[in-house]
Amino acid sequence: MATVKDIARLAGVSPTTVSWALNGKRVSEESLRKVLEAARELNYHPKMSARSLRAGKVFSIGFYIVNPSLDPRLNGYLFPMLAGISKVLAEDNYAMQFDIVMPDKLDVLAKKALEHSVDGMLILPQFAGVTERLLKDLPDKFPVVYMQQDPVANPEHCVVIDQAEGVGLAIRHLYHLGHRSIGIIAGPGEHVDNVLRLQAVQAVFRDLGLTWREDWVAHGQFDMESGEVGMRRILEASDRPTAVFCFNDYMAIGALRAASSAGLRVPDDISILGFDDTDVAEASTPALTTIQQPVFQQGQQAAAMLMRLIKGEALPAQVERIRPVVIERSSAERKRA
Numbered sequence: 001m002a003t004v005k006d007i008a009r010l011a012g013v014s015p016t017t018v019s020w021a022l023n024g025k026r027v028s029e030e031s032l033r034k035v036l037e038a039a040r041e042l043n044y045h046p047k048m049s050a051r052s053l054r055a056g057k058v059f060s061i062g063f064y065i066v067n068p069s070l071d072p073r074l075n076g077y078l079f080p081m082l083a084g085i086s087k088v089l090a091e092d093n094y095a096m097q098f099d100i101v102m103p104d105k106l107d108v109l110a111k112k113a114l115e116h117s118v119d120g121m122l123i124l125p126q127f128a129g130v131t132e133r134l135l136k137d138l139p140d141k142f143p144v145v146y147m148q149q150d151p152v153a154n155p156e157h158c159v160v161i162d163q164a165e166g167v168g169l170a171i172r173h174l175y176h177l178g179h180r181s182i183g184i185i186a187g188p189g190e191h192v193d194n195v196l197r198l199q200a201v202q203a204v205f206r207d208l209g210l211t212w213r214e215d216w217v218a219h220g221q222f223d224m225e226s227g228e229v230g231m232r233r234i235l236e237a238s239d240r241p242t243a244v245f246c247f248n249d250y251m252a253i254g255a256l257r258a259a260s261s262a263g264l265r266v267p268d269d270i271s272i273l274g275f276d277d278t279d280v281a282e283a284s285t286p287a288l289t290t291i292q293q294p295v296f297q298q299g300q301q302a303a304a305m306l307m308r309l310i311k312g313e314a315l316p317a318q319v320e321r322i323r324p325v326v327i328e329r330s331s332a333e334r335k336r337a
Contacts, residue, residue, distance in 0.1 A: 002044040004022075007039050007044055021035040021036070022035065022114075022115060040137075057310070058117065058118060060095040060096065060119060061095075061096055061120050061306060062097045062112060062118040062120075062122070063122045064098070065100045065101070066101050066126060067100055067101075077276060081295040081299040082299065083296055084297060084303065085303040088304050089307075092307055094119075106137060109121065109134065110134075110137040110138055119310045120143030120144065125150055125192065126148065126193070128152055128190060129153075131153035132153040148160055148193075149196070157309065160298070163196040164203070165321070166293065166324035167197050167200035167291075171245060172208070173332070174273060175210070177333060177335060179242045179271060182245060183240075183245070184201060184218070184245055184247075185218045185231065185234070185246040185255060186198050186218070186220070187219070187251070188222065215234070215237040216234055223254070225254060226254065227251025227253065228255065228257050228258045229258075231254065231259060235258065243332065245273045246274050248278075249290055252288055252331075253274075267332055268333075273289050274290035274291070274331075275290060275291045275293075277291065277292035284331070287330045287331065289327065289328050289329045290329070291325070292325050292326075294322050
């Protein structure tokens, strides 16, 4: 079994530096990188408690969202997701560590895996490129299930909401209501959800023969304020669309505000459709038609897959896709003649 001295020799640093790096004390970024790389190469694991040593486990998993924002709006889907995960963990008497990790602090996850402070991880990477880096940094064979599919990486085990399916449901719902002029309020460019939804909406437009107009497309930040600004931009077009699809509910609420300020009635004059089915959707006036993400089910299935990996099952590489559903309320209706 590798020791701290072995890591120090391979990394070219002192044993004290190794000890500090592995115990969360301040060392230079370069030293930390060298120590983590050497520890991974040597398959180093620190000593466990007597109870954990007997079982070879610490009876805890980590659930980590990689996102630079500590936005409280995460609660809209986070709580049911946590509830789904916890339901599965309780069956095996497992605990859960939870954290929101900044994209520039991913070495924290590599360190947790190398220290075996958790038996496995559920990771929700919300920005492109995060998964690719984690696949390089995390130890081989360490149990990890990803809860978002990064467009630029292909991890072995994923449980995801089918974003393309959700977008297809949204656009086709509006299409079946007679809308052929559809505006889009997309999210921040680097967010994985936005990338996947934007790719999907353009594909559905092509399939249905709908016209993509740049003056009917705005980009927001997944908040009400940017949704309101985006809707105002779209309404400045010489001829406005008959419906607008927003990439989340908060921007859809902002779009409702902008439409009202412009003297438009929703859905009589313009239909608005959101995404997520967070708590604000049903509480808005009019109540928001939206795409529901079954995140409780996602949490359950991801945790179940992770527990199977922790128990040593040799699962084939797989992506489990969970289908969203349309929640029909009052903000979208058949196009008026």
